[in-house]
Every structure is written in structure tokens, then in C-alpha cells.
Amino acid sequence: MSFNQKFDQHGIWRREFALRLRLLAEWMKDHDLLDAAVEERLHRLELQVRSDKVMVAFVAEVSRGKSELINAIFFAGYGRRIMPASAGRTTMCPTELGYDADVPQCLRLLPIETRLQTQALMEWRMVPEKWTRVDLDVNDPAQLARALEKVAEVRHVNQEEARALGFWHDENPDDNPPVRADGLIEVPRWRHALINIAHPLLKQGLVILDTPGLNAIGAEPELTVSLIPQAHAAIFILAADTGVTKSDLAIWREHLITEGDGCESRLVVLNKIDTLWDALSTPEQVQMQIDRQVATTAEILGLPRSQVIPVSAQKGLVAKVTGDQALLQASRLPALELALAGGVMGQRQKILRAAVADGIRELKAEAERAMHIRRRDLAEQMIELRGLRGKNVSVIHHMRSRIEQERAEFDTSGAKIHAIRSVHLKLLREVFNLLGTPTLRAELAELTHALKQPGIKLGVKKAYGQTFSRLRESLQKSRILGGEIQSMLTASFRQLNAEFSFSLQAPKEPDFTRYERDLESIQRSHLQYLGLGNMLKLSQPEFCDRLVRALATRLRVVYESALSEVELWNKSASSQLDVQLRERRRNFSRRLEAIERIREAASGLNERIAEIAAQENVLNELDAKLAELTSHLVGELSLRFFPADETDATVRAALTEAA
Ligand SMILES: Nc1nc2c(ncn2[C@@H]2O[C@H](COP(=O)(O)OP(=O)(O)OP(=O)(O)O)[C@@H](O)[C@H]2O)c(=O)[nH]1
Ligand SMILES: [Mg+2]
Incomplete structure (x- = not known):
């Protein structure tokens, strides 16, 4: 298959896949499974697939x-x-x-x-x-x-202008463009x-x-x-x-x-x-x-x-x-197109597929957690109501006050959750500080200053080294803070689960190794560039500025994606709390309502029990449907357009796990 065909096919796949993600989101929304974090995750996945x-x-x-x-x-x-x-x-x-x-x-x-x-x-x-x-x-x-x-x-300019525009360097006379008879120099x-x-x-x-x-x-x-x-x-x-x-x-x-x-x-x-x-x-x-x-x-x-x-x-x-x-x-053009298709597109598809499989896996886990809570709430109600069979009014009354008491106890969780949120936020703010634009800007200002020192040539490596080791340090600090947040959340969630019957699970913290690797390669490319005869140009202040601007462009991409990952992580933790809090509260209301109806004989106990059984069935169907939809999506990742031999082992493992 030629590069063009392969690219075409990749495009079709991406469009169809994005559409499917959209349908999944709608389905989840219709069934109240779309919390803020899941929605964000789906949205990002769709965007990633569409705009790759x-x-x-x-x-x-x-x-x-x-x-x-x-x-x-x-x-x-x-x-x-x-x-x-x-x-x-x-x-x-x-x-x-x-x-x-x-x-x-x-x-x-x-x-x-x-x-x-x-x-x-x-x-x-x-x-x-x-x-x-x-x-x-x-x-x-x-x-x-x-x-x-x-x-x-092209344009023709005098030497002075050529120098200002970066086309004339007194330090490398051999490389300078030819000067025409009229003294002008051709520039783009x-x-x-x-x-x-x-x-x-x-x-x-x-x-x-x-x-x-x-x-x-x-x-x-x-x-x-x-x-x-x-x-x-x-x-x-x-x-x-x-x-x-x-x-x-x-x-x-x-x-x-x-x-x-x-x-x-x-x-x-x-x-x-x-x-x-x-x-x-x-x-x-x-x-x-x-x-x-x-x-x-x-x-x-x-x-x-x-x-x-x-x-x-x-x-x-x-x-x-x-x-x-x-x-x-x-x-021999076809052979080149073939190589491009296999090498470039193959790589790209692998990366995209692995990312999407990961995203779907997490999405599924989050939706399943929401269903798990609903199922558990229904089971609780079922036990409660079955226990009421053949009981008299005073028992029913007693039951009601017990639920109310439980609800009052549950309401104390609000204060705890609030405390956890404020610790979480405080730690997060530190991460945002470390990775925020002001920090980066300050680092780069310092580097520019260092590079503009007269006689910096011998010290360039050191100046870059210092800047990058500080940048790396801030990433490492963020990683450590991330670990702290993760253990804080794990411990607090465990406690909340035990005390208030939540089923919270701290989402996995972002992995910063990718960003550390990015920093390394950026540093390497700069030193390589400067080492190859461009070092002399540092004596021109505009060159320094341009160089550091170029550096900033790339670093910003790294820092922005790190921050956005941290944000999603945070969102996923806090929306779990929101959702579960809401579900638990709803559950108390439903239980009270059921008791009330039974007490007023507005509806029979058996009817209520049948209602709950029906709801359980609906939930089971939802669960099955979710599994079907996600595994279908994951199947789409591997089967339709990508023959087995093209899918490498790691991706295959991710896909199997996600399914
Ligand atoms: N004989 C022959 N000439 C070629 C081939 N490919 C390009 N050329 C010629 O080489 C010259 C330069 O081709 P370009 O495509 O302009 O080269 P370029 O690398 O883009 O050059 P710049 O834009 O100036 O950097 C043109 O006259 C082309 O016709 C080829 O496969 N065979
Ligand atoms: Mg050209």
C-alpha cells in the first residue's frame, strides 16, 4: 500500500472512530454515566483522534x-x-x-x-x-x-540590513552569501x-x-x-x-x-x-x-x-x-512511498492506537465504578425492603428514623471531603506553580542573560546545563508532589470508603518520565546545533533572543501537556467525589421515599421490590451494553484496518486489557 493510500485509510478510520466516540458519549450521557472527568476524557480522545x-x-x-x-x-x-x-x-x-x-x-x-x-x-x-x-x-x-x-x-539589501536579518555573519565570512557588483545581497x-x-x-x-x-x-x-x-x-x-x-x-x-x-x-x-x-x-x-x-x-x-x-x-x-x-x-517512486507508509504511518498509528486504548480503558473503569455504586445501593434497598415483609407500622417507623440517622451521619462526610479537597488543592497549586508559565519565563530570561555574556562560547554548555537541570528539578519536584497527592488521595479515599461506604479509587498519577525525556532531547538538539559552527553567532544579541524564543516554543509545548495531564488527573479525582456524593444522597432520598410510600400504603411492598428488581435488570443491561460498546471500539482499533501482524505486542496487550 502506498503512503497516500495508507494515509487515506488512516483518515477514514480516524473519522469513523471519532464518530463512534461521540456516540458512546451520547449513550453515556443518556444513561447518566457521564461525569465531568469522563466527559473531558472522551472529549480529549475525540479531539486527539480527529486532529492527529x-x-x-x-x-x-x-x-x-x-x-x-x-x-x-x-x-x-x-x-x-x-x-x-x-x-x-x-x-x-x-x-x-x-x-x-x-x-x-x-x-x-x-x-x-x-x-x-x-x-x-x-x-x-x-x-x-x-x-x-x-x-x-x-x-x-x-x-x-x-x-x-x-x-x-527574493529581495536585495545592503550588508547592514543583511546582518540585522541574520544573513550576514562577520564571524563566518566563508559562509556569507555573495555580494553583487552594486554591493547588495540577495535575501529571501x-x-x-x-x-x-x-x-x-x-x-x-x-x-x-x-x-x-x-x-x-x-x-x-x-x-x-x-x-x-x-x-x-x-x-x-x-x-x-x-x-x-x-x-x-x-x-x-x-x-x-x-x-x-x-x-x-x-x-x-x-x-x-x-x-x-x-x-x-x-x-x-x-x-x-x-x-x-x-x-x-x-x-x-x-x-x-x-x-x-x-x-x-x-x-x-x-x-x-x-x-x-x-x-x-x-x-522507483513506488518503493519510497511504500517505505513512507510502513515507517512513518505505521509508527504514528501505533502511538495513536496505544493512547486511545489507554483512554478507553480508563473511561470504562470510571463508568463501571458509577454503575457499581448504583448496583450496591439497589441491593441495600432490596435487603431493607425484604426485611419489612410482614412487619407492622411501628417497625416501619423505626426503619425510617434509622435511615434518617444514617443520613445525618453521612452528612458529616461533607466536612471531611471538604478538608481533603483543600489539601488536594494546596498540593496541586504547588505543581501548577512549578510547571506554570512564569517559572518557565524566569528560567529562560536567566538563560538569555547568561548567553549574552561576552565570552560565553566556552560556557554555553554549562549555561544550558544549569538551566536544564533546574527545569528537570522542577519536573522531579512535580513528580514527587504528584506522588504525595496520590498517597494522600489513596489514604483519604480508603477512609471515606470505610466510613461512608463510598467506592472511591484514586486515579493513577501522571507519568512525568515522558516529559523528562522531552527535556533531554530538547537540550541535546540545542547543544548539537550550537556545537556546529553556530556558536559564534551568539555574539549577536538578536541571535540569542531568537534561539531562546525557539527554545521557549518547544518547552511550552512540553509544560502545557504536562499541566493538562495534571488537570485531567485532578478532575478525575474530584468528579468521582462529586458523583458518589450525589449518588449516595439520592439513595437516601429514594430509601426514605420508598418507606414513606409503604407506610401510607400508597404502593405495596411487593411492587416496590419488583421495581427494584427491574432497576437491577436495567443496570445489568447497561453494564453489558457498556462492555459491548467499549470492546467494540477497542476491536475497531485493532481489527478492521490493522492486520494482526502490523499491531505490535505492547499495543496488542493494551488492547486485550482494555477489552
Ligand atoms: N534529473 C533529475 N533532475 C531532478 C530530479 N529531481 C529534481 N531535479 C531537478 O533538480 C532541480 C532542483 O529541484 P528542486 O526540487 O527545486 O530542488 P530543491 O531541493 O527543492 O531546491 P531548493 O528549493 O533550491 O532548496 C530542478 O531543476 C529539478 O528539475 C530528478 O529526479 N532527476
Ligand atoms: Mg525547493
């Missing part, structure tokens, strides 16, 4: 064929070249292709001058009026292609481009990042330390006619091996194999040449050969547009 994005970044030296490859893989359906691809430097700014239904189909361009301000790209995204907008007509491929040529636009006109088109794959959450040739000195730190590392897959492109050049290798080192792990999310494409086709060589000779290039490339980059895929993007595009099957096979 997959970003694929294309990274390479100038003119290796990034844009052409994007055309060939994704846009051949338009019947022509859509992304500008031509000899020499073409794509001048990072270009993101995606689809957001809330925005009309258009190309948005952020002027390069925004670099003179300190905001990170992430922040500019929130300011639509600063972007130049060009509407796109997808039914007119020629207009589309013409509009997209804007990503190749735009800083970033966002293309919003309703292409079928983009509509389903694919985001493609085309980058300008990255040997460029003007590349922003944010691209290296934030955008590319966050892509789910990066495709590194080389040209078969040039092999691995020194600058290719520099880009590979700077952009693609920073994270250490996740080798399968890096694909190396050896493009332009058609330059090796030649009428004087036999097909075997050509094949041998290609094999040799693949082997050398793999060896230089330290990868298994299977991860280097030889293709011809240009011939692939031509073949698709003209429907030439033989040429398509010769271009």
Missing part, C-alpha cells in the same frame, strides 16, 4: 530535489508541477503545506522583516494580519502553481510560508514541510531546534550525481541526527537516479552504479542500506502525470 497531525519534513542542501519530490509524491494529481522546482536555489523560505478548514484556501507569507522583532515563528502564527495572503484556486492548477512561485521571491523576501489547500491528504492531517536549501547561513535556529525535530518524519535528500558532499554531510549532522533516537523516522532518499541512466550502459551496469551509490551513502551516514532509497523524483512526476507505468517503475 502527521508532519513530514523534507530537508536537504540546495537543489537536491526536495520540492520536486513533494510534487511527485503528493501533487501529481494536479497534472503538473505545483511547488516551484527549478535549477539553482528555488525555495527561499520554509514552506508548510497543510489544511485548516477554518481558513480559506490560500498562501500566507510572513515578511522577512519580522525577523527584526524578537517573536518566535509560533507567536507570529497567532497574528494573521502580519501575513500577506494570496487566495488559491485549487481547480486551476496553473493559478495554483503561479501563486506558489512566491515562495521563491519571506520568512515563512503557509499553504492551506484542501488536498485530500492534507485534509486528513498530513503536514508537509518543504525547506530551503539548508546550507544557507540565514536559516533560523527555530527551524533546526524546533520545527524539524518535531516533525514525525524527516526525509533527507541527496543527489545520485553528486553523492554525499561535505555540505550534505553538514546538514545531515546539524538537522537530522540531533535526537539520537527514532532512526526509523529518518529516511534518506538518493534522488536523480535518472542521471545515471545512459544509453551506452546496460541496465545491469546502471543498476550496479545505483547500488554502489546506495552503499556508499549508507556507509557515510552510518545507516543500514535499506534506509537509503534511490529514486528519480522528476521521472516519477512525469510518469504519474503522463500515466507511463514503465517510467514510474523505473523512477
